[in-house]
Amino acid sequence: MLKERARYMKTKGAILRNPGEKWKIEEFELGDPVAGEVQVKLVSSGLCHSDHHLRTGDSPAPMPVLGGHEGAGVVTKVGPGVTSLKEGDHVVTAFIPACGVCEPCSRGDQNFCDEGARLLTGLAIADDTHRCTTSDGQGLTQMCLLGTFAPYITVNQASLIKIEDDIPLQTAALLGCGVxxxxxxxxxxxxxxxxxxxxxxxxxxxxxxxxxxxxxxxxxxxxxxxxxxxxxxxxxxxxxxxxxxxxxxxxxxxxxxxxxxxxxxxxxxxxxxxxx
Known part of the structure; x- marks a missing residue:
């Protein structure tokens, strides 16, 4: 039996190839959600000083990297096993994932969530693979497992927080880190x-x-x-x-x-x- 080929979409985002270089808008491939993951169409993204630190090298990360970790948008796809979100939900990204079940999360220390250990690895929580790939076939690191400098993101449900529909998405992105x-x-x-x-x-x-x-x-x-x-x-x-x-x-x-x-x-x- 042939294994089903992973589905993906082509989109564009602000990508940094090396420290010291400029952000460039490039086409890349974004995979569909696997188990525990969600795809979001972003309405807004913030630019944080931490993103600038990628350029200066003060925050080392595997290159190339898709920047951005403050985002807000609407859920468009939901992978198997997702229980906290559904299509159409309004969400804000969380720059540190919070699974809710590990020891730190269980005692109220979500900022120490076990899943945060891989924050700058570029590898998805679900399967330790890249969810984004550059046009020349390289694995693309998503800043803080997010990469909001793009119209769409595919991320783990632990990296998203549902918000009320009447909260303006254009400004809600700032809740993801700065606020x-x-x-x-x-x-x-x-x-x-x-x-x-x-x-x-x-x-x-x-x-x-x-x-x-x-x-x-x-x-x-x-x-x-x-x-x-x-x-x-x-x-x-x-x-x-x-x-x-x-x-x-x-x-x-x-x-x-x-x-x-x-x-x-x-x-x-x-x-x-x-x-x-």
Missing amino acids: ATGWGSAVEIGGTHAGDVVVVVGIGGVGINAVQGAAAAGARIVAAIDPVPFKLQMAEKLGATHTFPSMEDALPVLGEISWGKMANTTILTVGEIDGS
Whole structure:
């Protein structure tokens, strides 16, 4: 009996061949979902600093790589054994898969899901093969097992989160990394409580959500530090009680308004840190 040939579709995406090169729009082949997988037609994709780190080599990954790990769209195909999603569902991608059944997931530490160990291998969770292939036959790594710099993705159900149909998909993509990382840094990992002093250093896509999370958790002082005036203005609109252009400007004021205790939590969300 002949084995059925795997089905695939031809589409295009932003692919990085080597660190230091530019993203290029190239045609590639995207496989249909196998057991446990889902195909999604994306409506939007975010560009995260982590994607830029692929270009600089700061985040090593097997090349070539299909970028993007913040996406939102509609489920178009469902593979065998998928129980959490169906065709037509609106979903957001998760930059770390959460299977829900491994030991870390069972104790509420989904960010340590066992399936996350293969995050930058380029190999699908279901069968350790590439779901994407370049036009010249190379296996194509999907950034964070996703690869949202393309119109369609085929990913494991553990990498998708169902959302309500009335949430705008154009902006929902940001929930996949920037919002979750920033908010979670303040509320979950940082453990902000009512009355706390929280300092957020670097008000980019992650930092601005850390500001919102700290404010929502009831922090008495939410200090935002960034040299860009526009970012400080946005921080004030979204929950910062104090803003500063530098650490040097912030330190004496923070000492005074915290009665010498300084910060309960400091969240560093700058793009790069020079430790010299």
